[in-house]
Amino acid sequence: MSEGSELAAANRRLLFILSNLAIFMIGLGFAVRAAIASDLQADLFNVLDLARSATMVGEVLAATFAGFALTLLFGAALVDLIGMRRMLLFAAAGYFFGSVAVVAASVMEPSTGAYWLVYGGLLLTGLGWGAVEAATNPLIAAIYPGEKTHRLNILHAWWPAGIVAGGLLGLLIAQLGWSWQVNLLILMVPALILVVLALKADFPVTERVAMGLSYGDMWEQLLRSPGFFIWFICMMGTVTAELAPGQWVNLALTNIVGMPGIWVLIYVNLLIFVGRHFAGPVVSRISSPGLLTVSCTLAAPGLYFLALADSPATAFAAATIWAVGICYLYPTMLGAVAERYPGGGALMLGLMGFAGGVATQFLLPVMGGIFDAAKISAAGGVDSLRGLTGDELATVIRVASVESFQIVAIIPLALVPIFAILWLRDRRQKAAVG
Numbered sequence: 001m002s003e004g005s006e007l008a009a010a011n012r013r014l015l016f017i018l019s020n021l022a023i024f025m026i027g028l029g030f031a032v033r034a035a036i037a038s039d040l041q042a043d044l045f046n047v048l049d050l051a052r053s054a055t056m057v058g059e060v061l062a063a064t065f066a067g068f069a070l071t072l073l074f075g076a077a078l079v080d081l082i083g084m085r086r087m088l089l090f091a092a093a094g095y096f097f098g099s100v101a102v103v104a105a106s107v108m109e110p111s112t113g114a115y116w117l118v119y120g121g122l123l124l125t126g127l128g129w130g131a132v133e134a135a136t137n138p139l140i141a142a143i144y145p146g147e148k149t150h151r152l153n154i155l156h157a158w159w160p161a162g163i164v165a166g167g168l169l170g171l172l173i174a175q176l177g178w179s180w181q182v183n184l185l186i187l188m189v190p191a192l193i194l195v196v197l198a199l200k201a202d203f204p205v206t207e208r209v210a211m212g213l214s215y216g217d218m219w220e221q222l223l224r225s226p227g228f229f230i231w232f233i234c235m236m237g238t239v240t241a242e243l244a245p246g247q248w249v250n251l252a253l254t255n256i257v258g259m260p261g262i263w264v265l266i267y268v269n270l271l272i273f274v275g276r277h278f279a280g281p282v283v284s285r286i287s288s289p290g291l292l293t294v295s296c297t298l299a300a301p302g303l304y305f306l307a308l309a310d311s312p313a314t315a316f317a318a319a320t321i322w323a324v325g326i327c328y329l330y331p332t333m334l335g336a337v338a339e340r341y342p343g344g345g346a347l348m349l350g351l352m353g354f355a356g357g358v359a360t361q362f363l364l365p366v367m368g369g370i371f372d373a374a375k376i377s378a379a380g381g382v383d384s385l386r387g388l389t390g391d392e393l394a395t396v397i398r399v400a401s402v403e404s405f406q407i408v409a410i411i412p413l414a415l416v417p418i419f420a421i422l423w424l425r426d427r428r429q430k431a432a433v434g
Contacts, residue, residue, distance in 0.1 A: 018197040020138040020158040022089045025190040027162020030173040032183045037169035043195020047110040051382045058368025075134035076350015087135035090193040094128020099184040133353045138206045138346035148283045149335025150280030156331040157276035160269030167266040206347025221343040232355045239356025241412040242326040260286040274331030275327040288336035289422035299325030300413035307406040341399045375400035
């Protein structure tokens with residue numbers, strides 16, 4: 001092997017490592033937000049407005065997804081002009097300074113200003129999250145053009161790895177009696193490492209540029225591909241089936257089951273981390289739409305039974321079904337689009353992430369609103385709610401948690417027939433060719 005090819009191979013490994021680190025960072029951020037949601041509610045939102053405190057949690061969590069969607073909407077179209085390196089540096093800055101903002105808000109007196117500082121901090125991390133997706137997905141497609149779905153699944157295995165690490169660190173921090181703000185300080189570490197690696201690596205052009213297609217050709221590919229919009233709409237459902245319950249699971253299951261819900265989140269993401277490394281063989285056997293059909297068929301009952309869980313045993317059993325169901329959804333959706341529309345480049349991949357971010361951004365406040373309405377109804381009004389304590393308050397919160405969780409189970413169920421039709425069409429096309 002020549003020196004040039006050795007350097008190229010080393011650089012590709014570095015690009016893959018920094019991409020995995022970036023995805024790990026956003027997974028870690030996801031776990032941190034899930035871990036601190038109840039602390040934000042208790043320390044800030046309950047003081048500001050007890051009746052709407054869960055809605056406020058949903059609003060600030062949703063800000064992350066709004067930022068995620070905005071960066072993907074604009075960044076995906078501009079990544080060729082901005083460059084993957086700058087996108088990743090922007091992502092690191094978003095996570096670092098977003099964490100600083102939330103910590104700053106936590107030391108202020110509970111106020112509307114503190115609420116908006118939390119909102120702004122989580123919006124910044126969301127912008128950073130979107131920048132990671134806008135850069136790493138086309139990067140992996142460019143350096144591994146022959147195995148996109150498999151490599152994208154491995155890349156996104158580091159998302160649940162980050163969640164597991166963040167969840168365990170959050171439990172350790174709580175066990176040691178440290179301030180919950182330490183979670184946010186830990187989140188700054190991978191952001192700083194990402195800066196160092198991004199400055200060191202040499203980044204390739206996107207697949208669209210390598211194919212010799214112009215910027216206008218990329219947009220033309222989008223406009224000439226009506227089938228892409230089916231995938232776009234389905235992405236809204238697959239992402240919300242995974243991300244919205246995951247962001248809510250600690251708060252909800254802690255109330256439903258009476259155990260730290262973060263343990264379920266850790267367990268689910270361990271299963272996903274392992275499963276995504278085997279996506280290649282699975283896809284080669286049943287195709288991307290086939291895998292998505294099976295996944296949604298399992299995700300729906302998994303979510304439904306997770307909402308009904310009344311003990312740690314039933315919670316983990318339901319979580320196993322849900323985990324197997326959502327394991328391959330996000331990266332397989334990206335891989336399917338990258339394989340079908342290579343000329344769409346970073347734009348189409350970014351729009352897929354945008355679809356998921358927008359859908360989840362709207363769903364989280366809805367879940368919070370359902371939670372608030374259910375707790376007020378179960379308590380017999382806001383005044384009665386304020387007077388509840390102990391077991392009576394726990395019962396009301398448990399009822400509200402179940403109702404807020406069950407609504408999401410409908411989403412993957414609705415996607416089953418769509419993916420089944422795409423699966424059947426693919427099988428017929430392969431049979432016709434064969």
